[in-house]
Amino acid sequence: MLTCRICDAQGDFPTYRPREMMFGLREEFDYFQCSACGCLQIAEIPENLSKYYPANYYSFAGGRPEGRRLSPIKDAIKTKRLDQVLGKRSLLGSLALTLFGEPELGDHWMLDVPLRSDYRMLDVGCGSGRRPVSWRRSGFTNVTGSDAFIKEEIEYENGVQILRKDLRDIEDRYDFITMVHSFEHMPDQLPTLQAAYRVLNPDRYLVVALPLSSCEAWQVYGIDWVSLDAPRHIYLHSEASMKRLAERAGFRVREVIYDSTAYQFWGSEQYRQDIPLMDNERSYRQNREGSMFSNEQIAAFDERAAELNREGRGDRARFYLYKP
Numbered sequence: 001m002l003t004c005r006i007c008d009a010q011g012d013f014p015t016y017r018p019r020e021m022m023f024g025l026r027e028e029f030d031y032f033q034c035s036a037c038g039c040l041q042i043a044e045i046p047e048n049l050s051k052y053y054p055a056n057y058y059s060f061a062g063g064r065p066e067g068r069r070l071s072p073i074k075d076a077i078k079t080k081r082l083d084q085v086l087g088k089r090s091l092l093g094s095l096a097l098t099l100f101g102e103p104e105l106g107d108h109w110m111l112d113v114p115l116r117s118d119y120r121m122l123d124v125g126c127g128s129g130r131r132p133v134s135w136r137r138s139g140f141t142n143v144t145g146s147d148a149f150i151k152e153e154i155e156y157e158n159g160v161q162i163l164r165k166d167l168r169d170i171e172d173r174y175d176f177i178t179m180v181h182s183f184e185h186m187p188d189q190l191p192t193l194q195a196a197y198r199v200l201n202p203d204r205y206l207v208v209a210l211p212l213s214s215c216e217a218w219q220v221y222g223i224d225w226v227s228l229d230a231p232r233h234i235y236l237h238s239e240a241s242m243k244r245l246a247e248r249a250g251f252r253v254r255e256v257i258y259d260s261t262a263y264q265f266w267g268s269e270q271y272r273q274d275i276p277l278m279d280n281e282r283s284y285r286q287n288r289e290g291s292m293f294s295n296e297q298i299a300a301f302d303e304r305a306a307e308l309n310r311e312g313r314g315d316r317a318r319f320y321l322y323k324p
């Protein structure tokens with residue numbers, strides 16, 4: 001008898017044994033999928049999780065982003081330009097936008113919610129802080145990141161602070177929080193969302209981007225589904241289980257937007273052929289020419305991903321969670 005750690009349902013749920021394939025350790029892990037809520041989850045959370053986040057794990061690799069201090073004038077102009085894009089218009093903002101072009105927002109989807117340049121921004125599970133630093137560079141003035149797996153706290157010259165903390169240990173309040181492909185790595189799901197709810201100011205948004213098991217790729221590829229990513233992905237929510245959990249934490253689910261890519265296909269096809277994601281010769285991620293895919297195949301994967309996203313069956317989505 002198994003117990004779902006998301007909805008508490010019990011039963012003889014279907015079980016699976018995926019392997020660690022990002023680095024090609026090929027160690028096997030037990031997972032099961034709750035028949036009540038659809039959440040696929042690891043049966044037992046490994047004690048030494050950090051073992052599976054080596055120095056070349058992608059959110060640490062490439063070193064620290066460029067976080068130098070800008071001159072106060074340059075900084076002010078960037079903020080005016082950002083204000084312009086966010087709807088707080090000014091002559092200087094309009095001029096800056098014309099002269100210097102759009103701010104490099106990186107995450108275009110941030111514009112889906114109301115934001116201001118002086119909002120207190122928090123990115124949870126940010127690694128060495130690439131996203132928070134890019135926010136700061138685009139003109140946001142109050143930016144923090146957190147990651148429980150980094151070696152030490154980081155303070156960038158431009159004022160961005162990266163805390164080495166679990167969300168539950170954060171005391172400050174924020175106006176916008178993101179968890180971009182980090183939530184599925186966290187052992188304590190409801191407590192983490194409840195903590196996000198606590199540190200978020202009312203009338204504000206948390207955006208969670210994560211892989212979903214209520215997708216075609218899980219049905220087609222099973223344990224070779226690349227986004228299963230055993231054992232780092234502890235929970236592969238279904239759309240229904242994620243919605244239910246968010247509501248239990250107090251949030252209103254305002255929107256779910258699917259954003260899966262060709263990765264779900266080429267990554268899973270590679271795992272089927274026993275090719276790790278980080279294989280330097282054969283993986284499309286590392287060496288496009290040496291991979292088993294032609295440009296035409298990748299283009300077809302892209303098209304299929306777009307189709308699945310429209311049908312709500314892609315393997316990734318963003319949840320826009322609103323705190324009333």
Ligand SMILES: [Zn+2]
Nearest residue numbers: 004007034037
């Ligand atoms: Zn369940």
